[in-house]
Amino acid sequence: MDLENQATIKKLSEEYGSENLMVVLGMPTDGLKIAVETLTKGDPSWAGPLAGVSLGLPVYHVLEEEIRDLIPSEIYEEKLKMMEIVLDLEKIESNLLEMRASNS
Amino acid sequence: MSNESKAYIHSATNILVHVPELVRYGSKCHREVEDSGESFLHALNKNLRSFKEVVSYPPNQAFIGNLNPDKLDKKSKPWFKNLLEGSSKEGVFGEILDQTTFYMLLKSADDFELFLLDSDFINSNNNYSPSAKKIFNEKFLNKGSKISAIEENIQLKGSLSIENKGELVGCFQSDHEKDESLDARILLENLSAKASGAFALNRMLVQDSIDPLSVEYIISCSEEAIGDRYNRGGGNLAKAIGEMVGCKNASGMDVKAFCAAPVYALIHAASLIQSKVVKNVVVVGGGSLAKLGMKAHFHMEKKMPVLEDLLGGVAFFLSSDGTAGTPYINLEIVGHHPIGSSSSPQEMIDSLVYKPLDKANLSVFDIDKFCVELHNPEITVPAGAGDVPLVNYKTIAALGVMKEKLTKEGIQDFILDKGMPGFSPTQGHIPAGVPYLGYAIKALKEGSFKRAMVVAKGSLFLGRMTRSADGVSVVVQV
Amino acid sequence: MDDRKVIIIGERDGIPGPTIAECLEASGREIVFQKTECFV
Numbered sequence: 001m002d003l004e005n006q007a008t009i010k011k012l013s014e015e016y017g018s019e020n021l022m023v024v025l026g027m028p029t030d031g032l033k034i035a036v037e038t039l040t041k042g043d044p045s046w047a048g049p050l051a052g053v054s055l056g057l058p059v060y061h062v063l064e065e066e067i068r069d070l071i072p073s074e075i076y077e078e079k080l081k082m083m084e085i086v087l088d089l090e091k092i093e094s095n096l097l098e099m100r101a102s103n104s
Numbered sequence: 105m106s107n108e109s110k111a112y113i114h115s116a117t118n119i120l121v122h123v124p125e126l127v128r129y130g131s132k133c134h135r136e137v138e139d140s141g142e143s144f145l146h147a148l149n150k151n152l153r154s155f156k157e158v159v160s161y162p163p164n165q166a167f168i169g170n171l172n173p174d175k176l177d178k179k180s181k182p183w184f185k186n187l188l189e190g191s192s193k194e195g196v197f198g199e200i201l202d203q204t205t206f207y208m209l210l211k212s213a214d215d216f217e218l219f220l221l222d223s224d225f226i227n228s229n230n231n232y233s234p235s236a237k238k239i240f241n242e243k244f245l246n247k248g249s250k251i252s253a254i255e256e257n258i259q260l261k262g263s264l265s266i267e268n269k270g271e272l273v274g275c276f277q278s279d280h281e282k283d284e285s286l287d288a289r290i291l292l293e294n295l296s297a298k299a300s301g302a303f304a305l306n307r308m309l310v311q312d313s314i315d316p317l318s319v320e321y322i323i324s325c326s327e328e329a330i331g332d333r334y335n336r337g338g339g340n341l342a343k344a345i346g347e348m349v350g351c352k353n354a355s356g357m358d359v360k361a362f363c364a365a366p367v368y369a370l371i372h373a374a375s376l377i378q379s380k381v382v383k384n385v386v387v388v389g390g391g392s393l394a395k396l397g398m399k400a401h402f403h404m405e406k407k408m409p410v411l412e413d414l415l416g417g418v419a420f421f422l423s424s425d426g427t428a429g430t431p432y433i434n435l436e437i438v439g440h441h442p443i444g445s446s447s448s449p450q451e452m453i454d455s456l457v458y459k460p461l462d463k464a465n466l467s468v469f470d471i472d473k474f475c476v477e478l479h480n481p482e483i484t485v486p487a488g489a490g491d492v493p494l495v496n497y498k499t500i501a502a503l504g505v506m507k508e509k510l511t512k513e514g515i516q517d518f519i520l521d522k523g524m525p526g527f528s529p530t531q532g533h534i535p536a537g538v539p540y541l542g543y544a545i546k547a548l549k550e551g552s553f554k555r556a557m558v559v560a561k562g563s564l565f566l567g568r569m570t571r572s573a574d575g576v577s578v579v580v581q582v
Numbered sequence: 583m584d585d586r587k588v589i590i591i592g593e594r595d596g597i598p599g600p601t602i603a604e605c606l607e608a609s610g611r612e613i614v615f616q617k618t619e620c621f622v
Contacts, residue, residue, distance in 0.1 A: 001591070001619070002617070002619050005591060005617050005619070008615060008617075009589055009615070012589060012614060012615055016587060016614065020585070020586055020587060021586055021587055021588075021589055021614070022586040022587075022588055022589070023588075023589045023590075023591065024588055024589070024590050024591075024602055024606065025590075025591050025592075025593075026590070026591070026592035026593050026596045026597030026598065026599065026601070026602050026618075027488075027490075027591070027592075027593040027596040027597075027619070028490040028495060028593065028595060028596040029490075030485060030488050030489065030490040030491075031488035031489065031490065031593065031596075031619075031621075033488075034488050035591065045401070045405075047401070057589075058586070062597055062602045062605065063597075067606075070606065070609040070611070071605045071606070071608060071609055072608050072609065075604070075605055075608045076605065078448075078450070079446065079448040079450060079451070079601050079604060079605055080448070080450075080597065080601070080605060081450075081506070082449070082450045082499070082502045082503055082505075082506050083449060083450070083502075083596075083597055085498065085501075085502040085505060085512065085515070086449065086495060086498040086499050086502045087495075087596060087597075363622075398621075399621075446600065446601060446604060447598045447600045447601055447618075448597070448598070448601040448604075449597065449598075449601075477622070479622050484621065484622060487621060488621070489595070489621035489622060490595050490596070492595050492622060495595050495596075530622050532622070535622075561594075563594050563618070563620040565598075565599075565618050565620075566620060571599065571600050571616070571618070572600065573594065573598055573618075
């Protein structure tokens with residue numbers, strides 16, 4: 001994850017408290033694992049401001065069910081539905097399941 | 105539309121410049137060296153490729169016209185471990201240049217003596233690429249420096265060390281103490297874009313026997329901001345490139361549109377021709393030094409060589425001369441992404457692909473090949489950046505499914521037929537669909553293709569002036 | 583999840599930040615940070 005974004009998110013966590021924040025991601029499957037790990041356990045590449053910093057933020061992908069359910073259906077249909085095919089929703093969901101299981 | 109009012113595309117050239125010892129000055133590597141010191145530089149130097157490896161690398165052979173991208177996925181992977189023995193640095197429509205020659209080009213591009221180059225280095229090398237040697241500037245090359253003067257310059261002025269095969273051969277200096285826009289690194293980026301762009305242009309002129317004096321107009325689509333502190337992005341690298349190549353009768357300007365610039369440039373070039381402002385236009389794009397080694401950290405972590413060690417360059421020649429059977433830029437099928445459109449991939453691809461084709465009473469099946477952003481996935485996937493061409497093709501296909509023009513089961517075949525694997529270095533604007541044009545022009549002339557669609561996107565949000573993305577497309581056909 | 587403020591990290595070659603923001607704003611969520619990453 002971009003180092004400047006890491007720094008901003010760290011600052012926001014300090015300002016609002018991690019318990020008052022959630023993160024919603026839009027990346028394809030490839031970058032997802034690193035992004036989730038960075039925002040929960042800390043930057044695995046040890047390169048950024050979140051190196052060794054466990055923010056423990058709840059992290060979601062915009063296409064997964066909990067977030068889908070928040071979005072009005074006509075807007076989801078217009079802006080996101082197609083991306084379920086492009087980004088392989090099944091793979092995203094299974095990757096997230098795996099990551100959450102290893103975190104708990 | 106009469107023949108006279110078409111803008112025919114005659115030539116396409118793709119060049120690569122291997123600059124392993126300039127990777128350290130790419131934006132990301134430069135910051136890593138500043139933060140981690142010599143240890144990162146040492147690691148970087150241990151993971152650089154040789155010129156022979158670069159020439160034999162399958163995607164690079166595809167880039168210069170020697171291996172149709174359709175055949176690339178049949179080559180054993182990983183490509184960096186399965187090099188093509190016996191490959192040539194000369195391509196059907198391009199060339200791969202070595203670092204030594206590039207340093208000579210950089211010096212030849214240097215009107216302001218920013219680049220001090222060792223006289224012994226200048227005089228001891230030979231066997232240069234003819235296309236490069238033709239634009240050497242003997243007057244500038246006669247102004248070589250002693251190594252002692254170079255060392256002193258580095259020590260006193262903090263100039264950038266320039267090495268070749270591990271030895272100091274030069275330095276690159278700032279041109280103003282107080283002007284950040286004229287800092288050594290910025291000027292090195294700009295001069296590299298100029299020199300690589302000039303090489304691409306000259307290679308094309310030589311390749312297709314086009315007299316430089318016949319060129320009327322040049323459009324550069326390079327991404328560097330050419331200017332000083334009062335005009336940071338003033339531009340017109342086009343004229344600097346044209347001057348270096350001897351296009352004395354040409355004028356020109358730059359198109360600035362992030363990575364979508366080459367396609368905008370083609371559209372504007374065609375518009376100038378079709379409206380009879382000029383009879384011919386060259387579109388040229390120089391390489392992006394800032395992007396060298398952007399993912400070096402990821403490549404080294406995965407025990408891969410640093411694959412972002414190449415500057416890319418492209419050049420295209422368009423004119424009003426042509427007949428039936430000559431490919432032309434069809435200005436009646438242009439896709440724009442309006443400001444009011446959202447950046448959602450769905451709406452972007454609808455604007456760029458489906459709407460312009462619908463307007464022309466065509467479907468996606470009337471396009472033989474979609475030339476999308478063609479970043480080499482072997483470079484991007486290890487860094488978590490995904491397979492960019494594949495995502496683009498899936499998006500075109502997926503929207504087709506939503507519009508009931510194809511089935512979900514048909515997506516794979518659609519991509520195989522109308523798509524291709526990425527093969528371009530990650531040089532920003534260079535991969536933006538246009539690297540395939542050399543192949544498209546050939547197929548269109550031979551009659552195996554009727555139409556190719558070039559689709560490019562730009563990340564405007566990176567400049568912090570808008571959160572929007574951008575895109576543009578055009579059809580090339582016979 | 584109800585009261586949590588939202589940080590959005592989109593990606594140019596996935597789903598960009600503004601698209602995610604349009605969807606979540608429609609649900610009434612407050613967005614405190616939105617960025618689109620681009621790795622090419």
